[in-house]
Amino acid sequence: MLQFGRSTVSAALQHYCHHKLVSTWSPLATAFNAPPGKRINFTREDVGLFHMPELRTFDGFYLLRDNVEHKTQELIAEAISNKRRRKIVDIFDELSDSLCKVADLAEFIRIAHPKNKYMQAAEEACISICGVVESLNTHKPLYQALSKVVEQGDILPTSEVDRHVAKLFLFDFEQCGIHLPEEERLRVVRLNDYILQLGQKFMNGASQPTTLHRRQVPESIRNYFPTSGDNVIITGLCTNAENVQMREAAHRLYLQPLDSQEELLKDLLLCRHELARSCGFETYAHRALNASTMERPELVREFIDELSDQLRPRAEADFTLMTKMKRKESGQPNALAEIWDTPYFTTQLKRQSLEAQANEFLPYFSLGGCMEGLDNLLQSLYGVRLENTEMEPGESWASDIYKLAVVHENEGLLGYIYCDFFERIGKPNQDCHFTIQGGKRLPGGGYQLPIVVVMLGLAQPRWTGPTLLSPSRVDNLFHEMGHAMHSMLARTEFQHVTGTRCSTDFAEVPSVLMEYFASDPRVLRTFARHFQTHQPISEDMLRRLCASKHLFAASETQLQVFYSALDQEYHGEGAGKGRNTTEILKDVQNRYYGLPYVENTAWQLRFSHLVGYGAKYYSYLISKTIASWIWQTYFEANPFNRQAGEKYRSEILAHGGAVPSRKLVANFLQREMTPSILAHSLIHEIDTDESKIKELIVSKI
Known part of the structure; x- marks a missing residue:
C-alpha cells in the first residue's frame, strides 16, 4: 500500500488521497510503489533460488556442476555415435542448454547475491563450466561430427533454421581454431588467452585516475582537483562543471597519453589481427562481423560514410548554437565550442531553453x-x-x-x-x-x-x-x-x-x-x-x-559515428602495422567529427568499450537506425497498433537469432537494407525531431 508525506495537508485530505490511490492505481502499480515484504517461512523448506531445489543452499552449485558434467559426456557420446537417432543440431542445442542453465545462473549469482558463500560457490561453478567448454573446444570427434553435417547434410531431415543454427555452432567451434593443424590451433589458444589478459589490463588502466606532481599542473587550475601530498589527482572528465577552465583542464590532464596504456592497446589490436588471420579472416573486423546484421566491415564503412556526409551540416548547426551559448555565458565574443563543452551545453539547453528540470x-x-x-x-x-x-x-x-x-x-x-x-x-x-x-x-x-x-x-x-x-x-x-x-x-x-x-x-x-x-x-x-x-x-x-x-541529436550521432569509425579503423586492414593509436585517432577525428583533436590527449586510452565491443561498436548506431525505421514504418502513426505489434512479434521477436537478422529486417520492412537507406532513415528522424524543438529554443537562445 502506498505511503505519503505528512507535510501540511490535513488528516482528512490524507485520508481522501489514501483511498483515492487505492482505488486508482492498478494492483501492479500498487505493488511496485511499495517495497516487497520480507518472506518469513514458518511452514516449509526453502524452495531454492529461482525455484530450483538444488539451490536451497549454496553447495547446490556443486551438484549442478557435477550433473552438467555428466550430462555433457552423455550428449557427446550421442553426437558422435554411428547410431544417432536425433538431428545433430538438437543434440548440440541440448548440450548448449545444459551448460547455459548452470553458467548463466552462476554468472548472475556471482555478481548479484549478497552472501559470500553463494557468490564463491557460483564463481567456482563458472570456472568449472569454463573448463568443460574448453574441453569441448578441443574435442575433435565432436567437431568432425558437426562439420560433416554442415558440409554434407544430416542423416535426418532438416529445416532451414536447423541448418542455420548448425552453422552458428560450427563457427563457435572454429573460433578456437579446432579446424587448424595442431601447432596453429595451440597458437590460437595462446592468442585468445593473451587477448583476454590484455583486455583486462587495459580496462583496469582506463579507469585509473591521472596523478601528476603539482609542479606539472598550472597554479591557476591546481585547486580544481583533489591533492595527495605533492600530487594532484584527476579522477575523470568534469563535463558538467560550470567553470570552463575546469572542464578544459580536466579534459587535457585526464586524457594525457600514457605509454603503458598505448602499448597494451597496440598489443591487443595486433593480437586480434593475428588471431583473425590465423582463423582465415582478412581482418579482426571481418571475424567479428561474421553472421551479423551488417555481415562485413565494408558495409559498415559505407553506412558510416553515408551517415557522416549527411550529418556534417546538421552537426555544424549544433556546434554553432553551442558557440552562441558559450559566448553569451562567458561574455567572450570570440569563444568557440570545444570538445569539453558539448555535454555541459546540452544540459544547459535542457535547463534554460526548455526549462526541463529533472526534479520537476x-x-x-x-x-x-x-x-x-x-x-x-x-x-x-x-x-x-x-x-x-x-x-x-x-x-x-x-x-x-x-x-x-x-x-x-x-x-x-x-x-x-x-x-x-x-x-x-x-x-x-x-x-x-x-x-x-x-x-x-x-x-x-x-x-x-x-x-x-x-x-x-x-x-x-x-x-x-x-x-x-x-x-x-x-x-x-x-x-x-x-x-x-x-x-x-x-x-x-x-x-x-x-x-x-x-x-x-x-x-x-x-x-x-x-x-x-x-x-x-x-x-x-x-x-x-x-x-x-x-x-x-x-x-x-x-x-x-x-x-x-x-536536443543536439545531430552532433551526438556524429560523435557515435566517430567512435564507430575509430573502432573499425583499429580493427581493419592497418591493425597489424603497429601504428601509434593516437595518430590513427587524429586522422579519424578529422574525417568524422566536427570538433578538432586536442593536442597531447589520447581519449582512446580511456575507451574501455574497445575491449568488449571490438569492431562492433557500430552496433549501437545500427540498432538505433533499425529501431527508428521500424518505429517510423509501423508505430509512429499509432503506438498502440495491435496489428503492427502482432506483426512485429511474429516476424521479428519470435525468431531471436534463428533467422539471419539482415533477412528478418529486410522481410519485415519490405526493403533491402542498403547503407544509403539506413542512413536516410536516421537523418529523417533527426530532421523531424529538430523541427519539433526549434520553436521552443529560438526564443530562449
Whole structure:
C-alpha cells in the first residue's frame, strides 16, 4: 500500500488521497510503489533460488556442476555415435542448454547475491563450466561430427533454421581454431588467452585516475582537483562543471597519453589481427562481423560514410548554437565550442531553453506508475499482461525482488521476469538484463519457459512515498524491459538462438525501440500521473520533456559515428602495422567529427568499450537506425497498433537469432537494407525531431 508525506495537508485530505490511490492505481502499480515484504517461512523448506531445489543452499552449485558434467559426456557420446537417432543440431542445442542453465545462473549469482558463500560457490561453478567448454573446444570427434553435417547434410531431415543454427555452432567451434593443424590451433589458444589478459589490463588502466606532481599542473587550475601530498589527482572528465577552465583542464590532464596504456592497446589490436588471420579472416573486423546484421566491415564503412556526409551540416548547426551559448555565458565574443563543452551545453539547453528540470518531472513517474504504463502498452501491442507473483521462501536472492509472470491472453504463461530494481551494498551499479533460462521447443511439444532478470539501480522506496524516476531512468526501465520482452515473446526451436541470443548489432533493436514508446506523448499520457494527487502531467510539461530528449541529436550521432569509425579503423586492414593509436585517432577525428583533436590527449586510452565491443561498436548506431525505421514504418502513426505489434512479434521477436537478422529486417520492412537507406532513415528522424524543438529554443537562445 502506498505511503505519503505528512507535510501540511490535513488528516482528512490524507485520508481522501489514501483511498483515492487505492482505488486508482492498478494492483501492479500498487505493488511496485511499495517495497516487497520480507518472506518469513514458518511452514516449509526453502524452495531454492529461482525455484530450483538444488539451490536451497549454496553447495547446490556443486551438484549442478557435477550433473552438467555428466550430462555433457552423455550428449557427446550421442553426437558422435554411428547410431544417432536425433538431428545433430538438437543434440548440440541440448548440450548448449545444459551448460547455459548452470553458467548463466552462476554468472548472475556471482555478481548479484549478497552472501559470500553463494557468490564463491557460483564463481567456482563458472570456472568449472569454463573448463568443460574448453574441453569441448578441443574435442575433435565432436567437431568432425558437426562439420560433416554442415558440409554434407544430416542423416535426418532438416529445416532451414536447423541448418542455420548448425552453422552458428560450427563457427563457435572454429573460433578456437579446432579446424587448424595442431601447432596453429595451440597458437590460437595462446592468442585468445593473451587477448583476454590484455583486455583486462587495459580496462583496469582506463579507469585509473591521472596523478601528476603539482609542479606539472598550472597554479591557476591546481585547486580544481583533489591533492595527495605533492600530487594532484584527476579522477575523470568534469563535463558538467560550470567553470570552463575546469572542464578544459580536466579534459587535457585526464586524457594525457600514457605509454603503458598505448602499448597494451597496440598489443591487443595486433593480437586480434593475428588471431583473425590465423582463423582465415582478412581482418579482426571481418571475424567479428561474421553472421551479423551488417555481415562485413565494408558495409559498415559505407553506412558510416553515408551517415557522416549527411550529418556534417546538421552537426555544424549544433556546434554553432553551442558557440552562441558559450559566448553569451562567458561574455567572450570570440569563444568557440570545444570538445569539453558539448555535454555541459546540452544540459544547459535542457535547463534554460526548455526549462526541463529533472526534479520537476519526478513526481509524475513513480515506479508503479511506469510499470502500469508498460503493462498497458504490452496489452495493447501483444495481448500480454504483467502479473506480480508472490514468491516462495528462498526463491529470491534478496528481500526486495519482484517476480512478474508474463501472461498472454490466449497462449497463457510465456515466462518469468525477476525485477532486481533497487540499490544495495555490493550490487553492480549498472542497468542490465540477464538470461537465466532460455526458451526452446521441448521434445514433447511443450515449451521451456524463459526466465530473465532485469537489474536496475533505483533508490529504495521510503515511508514518504514510492520510488520516483527521472526521465532518463524511465528510458532505462523501458530499454531493459525491451530486452526482457524479447526473451518472453520469442518462440524458437533452440535456446541457443532465443531472444537476445542473436547478433550484437541486432540484439539492441527491441530495447531501443522501447525507448521510442517511452518518448511518445501518447504513451506517456497513459501513466504519467502525480503519485499523490493523481493529476496527469500537463501538456506543457509533456511537450518540453519529449522535446528535451532530441536536443543536439545531430552532433551526438556524429560523435557515435566517430567512435564507430575509430573502432573499425583499429580493427581493419592497418591493425597489424603497429601504428601509434593516437595518430590513427587524429586522422579519424578529422574525417568524422566536427570538433578538432586536442593536442597531447589520447581519449582512446580511456575507451574501455574497445575491449568488449571490438569492431562492433557500430552496433549501437545500427540498432538505433533499425529501431527508428521500424518505429517510423509501423508505430509512429499509432503506438498502440495491435496489428503492427502482432506483426512485429511474429516476424521479428519470435525468431531471436534463428533467422539471419539482415533477412528478418529486410522481410519485415519490405526493403533491402542498403547503407544509403539506413542512413536516410536516421537523418529523417533527426530532421523531424529538430523541427519539433526549434520553436521552443529560438526564443530562449
